[in-house]
Every structure is written in C-alpha cells, then in structure tokens.
Amino acid sequence: MLSIDLSNKRALVAGVADDGGYGFAIARSLAEAGASVVVGTWPPALNIFNNLLERGKLDESRRLDRGGMLEFERIYPLDAAYDTLADAPEDVRTSKRYKDTGDFSIDGIATRLVADFGERPLDIVVHSLANGPEVKKPLLDTSRAGYLTAVSVSAYSMVSLVARLAPLMRPGGSFLSLTYMASERVIPGYGGGMSSAKAALESDTRVLAYEAGRRHGVRVNCISAGPWASRAASAIGIIEKMVEYVSANAPLSAPLAAPEVGAAAAFLSSPLASGITGTVVYVDKGYHAMGMAVQS
Ligand SMILES: NC(=O)c1ccc[n+]([C@@H]2O[C@H](COP(=O)([O-])OP(=O)(O)OC[C@H]3O[C@@H](n4cnc5c(N)ncnc54)[C@H](O)[C@@H]3O)[C@@H](O)[C@H]2O)c1
Numbered sequence: 001m002l003s004i005d006l007s008n009k010r011a012l013v014a015g016v017a018d019d020g021g022y023g024f025a026i027a028r029s030l031a032e033a034g035a036s037v038v039v040g041t042w043p044p045a046l047n048i049f050n051n052l053l054e055r056g057k058l059d060e061s062r063r064l065d066r067g068g069m070l071e072f073e074r075i076y077p078l079d080a081a082y083d084t085l086a087d088a089p090e091d092v093r094t095s096k097r098y099k100d101t102g103d104f105s106i107d108g109i110a111t112r113l114v115a116d117f118g119e120r121p122l123d124i125v126v127h128s129l130a131n132g133p134e135v136k137k138p139l140l141d142t143s144r145a146g147y148l149t150a151v152s153v154s155a156y157s158m159v160s161l162v163a164r165l166a167p168l169m170r171p172g173g174s175f176l177s178l179t180y181m182a183s184e185r186v187i188p189g190y191g192g193g194m195s196s197a198k199a200a201l202e203s204d205t206r207v208l209a210y211e212a213g214r215r216h217g218v219r220v221n222c223i224s225a226g227p228w229a230s231r232a233a234s235a236i237g238i239i240e241k242m243v244e245y246v247s248a249n250a251p252l253s254a255p256l257a258a259p260e261v262g263a264a265a266a267f268l269s270s271p272l273a274s275g276i277t278g279t280v281v282y283v284d285k286g287y288h289a290m291g292m293a294v295q296s
Pocket residue numbers: 014015016017018020021022023024041042045078079080081127128129130131153178179180181224225226227228229230231232233
C-alpha cells in the first residue's frame with residue numbers, strides 16, 4: 001500500500017507552545033508517519049508549555065493512532081525575530097523569560113541541532129509561527145513599527161530559517177510554512193500588516209524554492225489553511241466569526257479540523273511529494289474557490 005513513511009527522518013516544527021494550533025497538529029501527523037520531532041518554542045511561552053507537558057495536560061492529544069505518544073526529542077527556545085543572539089536587544093536578552101534559555105535565535109537553534117545530532121540533523125522543517133502586534137488595527141491605522149514587526153516575525157523568519165537550515169538538511173529535505181488567504185483577498189479584521197506578511201511569505205515560497213532548490217536541493221512549500229481557533233488566531237478577535245463564515249460558504253461545510261492540515265503537511269514533507277515545490281496548497285475545505293457568498 002502507498003503510505004507516508006517518515007521513519008528515520010527528523011522534523012523541526014517551529015511554533016509549538018500548546019496543543020491547540022496547526023504546529024502541534026502537524027507535529028503529531030509527522031510523528032504518526034514515523035518522524036522524530038523537535039520543536040522550537042517562543043521563550044515567553046516555554047515555561048507554560050513545559051508545565052503543560054509535565055503535568056500531563058497534553059497527554060490526550062499526544063496519543064498516536066499507531067500506538068505510543070508524540071514525544072518531542074528536544075524543545076528548543078526560539079524567537080524567530082532574531083537571526084543571531086547579538087540581534088536581540090539587551091533588555092530582551094536579560095528579561096525574565098529569556099535570560100536562562102541560552103541562544104534563542106535562529107542561528108542558536110541551528111547550532112544546537114548540529115551539537116545534538118551532527119552535521120546533517122534534519123529532513124523536514126515546518127514554520128508554523130506568526131505574530132503581528134497590531135493585528136487588530138486596520139492596515140490604514142498600523143504603525144510602521146507594527147507593520148515591520150509583523151513582516152519580520154511572520155515572513156522574514158522563513159527566509160532566515162531556510163538560509164540557516166537548508167545547508168543542514170539531508171537529501172530530499174523539505175520546508176513548509178503556513179499562510180492565510182488574507183494575503184490575496186481582503187479579510188476585514190486581519191490587520192496590522194499580517195495580510196502583507198502572508199503575501200510576502202507566499203511570494204518568498206516561490207523564490208526560496210528556486211534558490212534553495214538549486215543551491216541545496218531542498219523543496220519549499222506553503223499551506224494556505226482555513227481559519228482555526230488556535231491561541232494565535234484567537235488574538236485576532238474575530239476567529240469564531242471567520243470559522244462560521246467559511247463553514248457557511250465553503251464547498252465542504254464541515255468545519256476544518258487541524259489534523260486535516262497536519263495530514264497535508266505530512267504528505268508535502270514526505271518523499272511522495274518529491275515533485276512538488278514552490279507551491280501554495282489550500283487546505284480550507286475549498287473556500288478559496290468561491291466567488292460569491294452562499295445565500296442562507
Ligand atoms: N489559525 C488560523 O486560523 C490560521 C489560518 C491560516 C494560517 N495560519 C498560520 O498557521 C501558523 C500557526 O498558527 P496557529 O494559528 O496554529 O497558532 P499557534 O498559536 O498554535 O501558533 C503560533 C505560534 O507562533 C509562536 N510565536 C509567536 N511569535 C514568535 C516568535 N517571535 N518566535 C517564535 N515563535 C513565535 C507562538 O508562541 C505560537 O506557538 C501561523 O503562521 C498562522 O498565521 C493560521
């Protein structure tokens with residue numbers, strides 16, 4: 001039978017801090033397919049995540065259909081706003097949640113991966129993180145700083161991850177990021193430059209696929225996921241409305257479930273997708289195909 005086989009592969013999923021988001025669902029699917037999984041967690045969320053794990057609060061969602069539990073081989077601190085530790089301002093480096101974590105930059109996670117697992121530690125990298133401090137503000141009211149932070153954390157971070165990690169990938173390596181349709185159609189309420197960041201992320205998917213494909217032989221793809229009430233999405237303030245709207249208007253009206261994104265991510269990260277790179281794949285119950293709202 002044709003199956004997704006990721007045994008003997010290691011995946012880094014950047015952007016996991018609980019069991020409520022796409023990153024966790026993707027990590028779980030990769031583990032279902034046999035991959036070992038390390039995660040990168042934002043330092044302000046690291047303690048809470050470790051506590052949830054230690055207290056067994058995530059045990060139910062960590063249980064795998066194939067038996068056993070989703071185990072994280074490592075949980076690395078990662079603030080994707082910084083390429084090197086020296087880029088982080090002094091007040092961040094010395095603040096309560098950062099000071100004892102060691103090097104939390106993108107360069108830092110690359111160095112730790114090599115120290116822990118050798119020169120070629122990775123097969124799969126998933127970028128499942130975003131942050132727009134002014135996401136609740138219309139673009140027209142967004143400050144330059146808010147806009148640039150959204151693009152820096154949510155889009156440039158992918159460029160930086162590919163630049164630093166592609167040379168560490170084993171043959172057949174795959175990068176994947178998560179975007180949202182607000183990059184190409186207006187979603188009122190998805191503000192703060194986050195729509196701009198997602199547009200950049202999608203365009204960069206194509207350019208990175210070409211450049212890193214030629215230079216390192218890796219693939220770079222992106223999933224455009226439908227709305228899901230994760231912790232990050234709840235910060236937008238209108239996520240329930242977005243989920244309901246898509247259910248009411250998409251070709252498939254059952255609400256999107258995070259494991260559906262996880263399964264697509266496992267496929268795209270697997271050797272079965274060896275011919276696919278530079279693409280944005282919709283996992284949104286078909287909503288992107290609609291040109292008119294369904295009359296109730
Ligand atoms: N939830 C949705 O409706 C939806 C739809 C389409 C795309 N997406 C995308 O999916 C991805 C995952 O988001 P999610 O909605 O599953 O929420 P989530 O809360 O599970 O994931 C976002 C993660 O980003 C982390 N993060 C924030 N700033 C960071 C930084 N500077 N460095 C490192 N990590 C940082 C957070 O700690 C969190 O773990 C994001 O790219 C998001 O834009 C989400």
